[in-house]
Amino acid sequence: MRIEGTLAKWNDDRGFGFIAPTPGGSEIFVHISVFPRDGHRPTIGERLTFEIETDSAGKKRAKNLRCPGRPTVRSVRQSVSRRHTEKPSLLGRVIPLVVVVSLAFYGYSEFSRRVTPQTAVSAQSIDSPITSFRCDGRTHCSQMTSCAEATFFLRNCPNVQMDGNHDGVPCEQQWCD
Numbered sequence: 001m002r003i004e005g006t007l008a009k010w011n012d013d014r015g016f017g018f019i020a021p022t023p024g025g026s027e028i029f030v031h032i033s034v035f036p037r038d039g040h041r042p043t044i045g046e047r048l049t050f051e052i053e054t055d056s057a058g059k060k061r062a063k064n065l066r067c068p069g070r071p072t073v074r075s076v077r078q079s080v081s082r083r084h085t086e087k088p089s090l091l092g093r094v095i096p097l098v099v100v101v102s103l104a105f106y107g108y109s110e111f112s113r114r115v116t117p118q119t120a121v122s123a124q125s126i127d128s129p130i131t132s133f134r135c136d137g138r139t140h141c142s143q144m145t146s147c148a149e150a151t152f153f154l155r156n157c158p159n160v161q162m163d164g165n166h167d168g169v170p171c172e173q174q175w176c177d
Contacts, residue, residue: 002064007046019048019062028052030062040070141171150175 003021005028010017015032030050035042047069050062133149135157144150144162150170153160162170169176 002049002051004047004049007042007044007048010042010044012041017042017044019050026060028060028062030065034063034065036065036067036070038067038070040067141174144171144175147171147176 003023005019005021007030008018008020008027017030018027019030020027028050030042030048032042034050046067048062048065048067050065052060053063054060133152135153138144138153139157139160139162141150141162144153147170150162154162154168154170160170165172
């Protein structure tokens, strides 16, 4: 049976006090552990509802205590633990998957678009029709056999040293006059 009362005495250092029941009678012992864990400390004169139990020594004490004057706020710990136990809905699982797949597709299409034109430009930079020349590590005019070959190497191969005056014409003294 629930009884109403007010907190008559409270020792905050030791964490206990006494409740004066509204119907009258002797004061009932109350411990801090039976108060709601809502962040509010007990205050003298606070209205309470409770049930009475008798301990092993025959003394009465309050249990199942409620504080009707306090705002009911669900604790942060309870709301966080509930969020972790609830499974996400189907929509909550599908939307992130769609976002990841869309980003991957966009990234791949941008990569493909940028790689393809570069290969096309390098194929167009060869002025001569199909040639049998290929970059094979030769870098000097003395290693060439014709002006066309030296021109091919100058335009298409890295680290060649065939254009001393940087005018775009390779091997001017040997092959290309």
